[in-house]
Amino acid sequence: MKNYIVFALLCITSLTQAQEALFSGGKVSSPQVHADKTVTFRLAAPQADSVQVTGDFLPTIKVETPMGKVDGPGKVNLIKNEDGIWSFTTKALNPELYTYAFIVDGFKTTDPANPFLIRDVVSVTNIFIVPGEQADLYRVQDVPHGTVASRWYDAQDLGFDRKLSIYTPPGYEQSDKEYPVLYLLHGAGGDEEAWLSLGRAAQILDNLIAEEKAAPMLVVMPNGNVGQDAAPGAGSDGYYTPQFMTPETMNGKYEAQFMDIVDFVETNYRVKANKENRAIAGLSMGGYHSMHISRFYPDTFDYVGLFSAAIMPREDKSDKGVYADFEETLKAQKDNGYKLYWIAIGESDFLYEANTEYRELLDKIGMPYEYTESDGGHIWRNWRVYLSEFVPLLFQ
Amino acid sequence: MKNYIVFALLCITSLTQAQEALFSGGKVSSPQVHADKTVTFRLAAPQADSVQVTGDFLPTIKVETPMGKVDGPGKVNLIKNEDGIWSFTTKALNPELYTYAFIVDGFKTTDPANPFLIRDVVSVTNIFIVPGEQADLYRVQDVPHGTVASRWYDAQDLGFDRKLSIYTPPGYEQSDKEYPVLYLLHGAGGDEEAWLSLGRAAQILDNLIAEEKAAPMLVVMPNGNVGQDAAPGAGSDGYYTPQFMTPETMNGKYEAQFMDIVDFVETNYRVKANKENRAIAGLSMGGYHSMHISRFYPDTFDYVGLFSAAIMPREDKSDKGVYADFEETLKAQKDNGYKLYWIAIGESDFLYEANTEYRELLDKIGMPYEYTESDGGHIWRNWRVYLSEFVPLLFQ
Known part of the structure; x- marks a missing residue:
């Protein structure tokens, strides 16, 4: 004990700007997830006139936008105590991974007491988990852990090296079996x-x-933006403002080069390189990619998952674009056979109609699929659930 | 092009709380690193009365604390334009990776336009890089990239699985040579x-x-806090407020179990398992660990690097603690021989005196070392430089 008390005192007595990081936090605890699943948010802001918290743990509200009234995140006021600490305690929340932000005098900010943040496009948002039920799947539990690697491969058709993330299951490195x-x-x-x-x-x-x-399996998470070598900040473009849509992402180019990724994985990892042991799934644009890739290579994947898939309106299904030979290639995929074609969407998703229309097409050509409908819209909460439901159906 | 315009419009017309993330950023560009190495910070905060930026790109200032006046980060005011956008442009900055924060009406916050943040203990801070010279080593360049894996191993002496980070050099996976x-x-x-x-x-x-x-080499980055299985948020303790010092970190227990890590690496990776091909180095507490581990296992490492090492005051060098048999074990390490014992520290580091005293001890017992002194204190800028200087000296 003595050593690090001495060390801490030494640090404090010569506080430099870098060392300030060591001591600036921890004035308040926020968010505090209580045993009864209520959550207290706290913010030390004695000079502020108003503090609100906004996040997906609150009911949505109608927000005025140039496009009319739409659903937006709820907000609630925090109350200040005599020490200048603002706080708010929720009612008991359902088990879930939630995101939130503070609004201090109209200025939206992260919670300085919570160092756990996740970037979603350009926004960086604090997170917390209310444990239990489905949310326990999202926690790091005391179970064997797979390895997560960040690895570069030669994207031959694109002409540069690109980064992907790859999960290998517990025991992969010690085993000689194929996955x-x-x-x-x-x-x-x-x-x-x-x-x-x-x-x-x-x-x-x-x-x-x-x-x-x-089943123990590898999970390969490539980058779906063909103009990028890696995530913003992680690639040779350095730090820049991430965009929602990058060029040439939904024009067929990604689908055309996808087998480079499959070849890389099957050359570099101990995997079963056959249709019975390949699955492809994605959310939104990734569902669009999964739909097209699985029909472009119609005898390659035995499992396909479309999570809130961004299926485009009919006018794009012309012969000229990525939708060329749409029905014919789907029929080829159907005739080749597969074990599972799984479609999931939330009932308030803005892509609900496009997915309904797509299912009608599948029905028309007699292409079998399984369909799951959840509540909620185009949100990560649903995609985590869809992944949790889809994975147990694979390779069994 | 048409597909994703349609898709973006669909998103906008049914903006949900999750989708808000897609469109909330990008009002201003900040920070903007110009070709002449000046940097402009911008913040959209029309309701604010004052906005400042603070960070390590500014000269330090003296700050009043309970321990007296100490060096703290400089601050400078931003100026508001008629659109409510605050801005400030620096003079030309030296190439470096910098950290900064905004202060809005006295409230310290991250930059909402910059999604690139790094956690340092409990503080999360925005970063940017001014390119050129030394700082080009910190950028992702168009060169072959190694793989970075996050992997769990069985820490047998501690009784639970622990996470480490491991860098394997470009070509490792395709090669059959040992590193x-x-x-x-x-x-x-x-x-x-x-x-x-x-x-x-x-x-x-x-x-x-x-x-x-x-030389192409593996770099193993374990967790030095023996009470943790992984970084805050990445382990089974879930999300909690990170602490500067965790219990049992500098009491010898970490050193005692270190060979578990070496054994794991040498069993699981294609490496040269001998003294000539092992180096150990660390910053601050990691320098303390490197010093002790290399003398506890005095015939194991041919290269030792102490970066701003947290060498404790004399009273801790008793026979009872981690400093037991201090001189005798150092002499054994000296007698066994090694290729490099490298010590680096900044001239204003609060550990400068402790390191001087340690070098006097090494001189007294005739233990050879190389010594590098830089300007600056106990800061990451120095540790990045030390790593860049130390690595070329290894395994040549």
Whole structure:
């Protein structure tokens, strides 16, 4: 004990700007998740006139925008005590991973007491988990853990090296057996980090495998923006403002080069390189990619998952674009056969109609699929649930 | 192009709380690093009465604290324009990775336009890089990239699984040759993520290897807090407020179990498992760990690096604690021989005197070392430089 008290005192007595980081936090505890699943938010802001918290743990409210009234995040006021500490305690919350921000005198900010943040496109948002039920899949539990690697591969068709994230299951390194592979694709504005951060893919896989609900498998999370070598800040473009849509992301180019990724994985990892042991799934734009990739290579994947898939309106299904030969290639995929074509969407998702229309097409051509409808819209809460439901159906 | 315009419009027309993340950023560009190495900070805060920026790109100022006047980070005022956008442009800055924060009406906050942040203990701080010279080592360049993996191992002496970060050099996976290993240890308040984030270890190694200034090597970055299984938020303790000092971190227990880590690496990776091909180095508490580990196992490491090492005051060098048999074990290490014992510290570091005293002891017992003194104190800027200088000296 003595050593580090001495060390801490030495640090404090010569506080430099870098060392300030060591001591600036911890004035208040926030958010505090209580045993009864209520949550207290606190902010030390004695000079502020108003503090609010906004986040997906609150009911949505109608917000005025140039496009009319739409659903927006709820807000609630914090109350200041005599020490200048603002606080608010929620009612008991459902188990879930939540995001939130503070609004101090109209200025939206992160919670300085909570160092746990996740980037979603350009926004960086604090997170917390209310444990229990489904949310326990999102926590790091005391179970065997897979390895998560950040690795570069030669994207031959694009002409440069690109980064992907890859999860190998517990025991992969010690074993000599071959494993199946799930290719898991992000949405617009995302990148190879999205399924690991907001998607909790490594935790979901670790926990489902530990419960023997999922087969041990590799999960490959590539970058779906063909103009990027890696996530913003992680690639050779350095630090810049991330964009929701990057050029050439939904024009067929990504689908055309996808087998470079499959070849890389099957050359560099101990996997079962056959259709029975390949799955592909994605959210939103990644669902669009999964739909097109699986029909462009119609005898390659035995499992396909479309999570809130960004299926485009009919006018894009012309012969000229990525939708060329749409029905014919789907029919080829159907005739080749597969084990599972799984579609999930939230009832208030803005892509609900496009997905309904797509299912009508599948019905028309007699292409079998399974369909799951949840509440909620185009949100990570749903995509985590869809992944948790989809993975146990694979490779069994 | 048409597809994603349609998609973006669909998103906008049904803005939900999750989707708000997609569109809330990008009102202003901040920070903007100009070609002449000046940097403009901008913040949209029409309701604010004052906005300042503080960070390590500004000269330090004297700050009043309970311990007297100490060096603190400088601050400068931003000026508001008619649109409610505050801005400030620096003079030309030296190439470097800098950290900064805004202060809005007295409230310290991150920059909402900059999604690039790094956690340092409990504080989360925005970063930017002014390119050129030394700072180019910290950038992701268009060179071959190593793989960074986050992996769990069985810490047998501690009784639970623990996480470490490991860098394997470009070509490792395709090669059948064996590589040397650098064990790189973090400071108090850090964890297995620290050298990768603020330390830029992967970029420094990629760039030095590409320039043929460093031998291809593995870099193992374990967690030095024996009470933790992983970094805050990444382990089974879930989300909590990180502490500067965790219990049992500097009491000898970490040193005693260190060979578990070496054994794990040498069993699981294609490495040269001998003294000539092992190096150990660390910053602050990690320098303390490196000093003790290399003398506890006095015939194990041919290269030792102490970066601003937290060498404790004399009263701790009793026979009872981690300093037991201090001189005798150092003499054994000396007699066994090694290739490099490298000590670096900044002239204003609060550990300067303790390091001077330690070098006097080494002189007294005739233990050879190399010594580098830089300007500045106990800061990441120095540790990145020390790593960049130390790595080229290894395994040549």
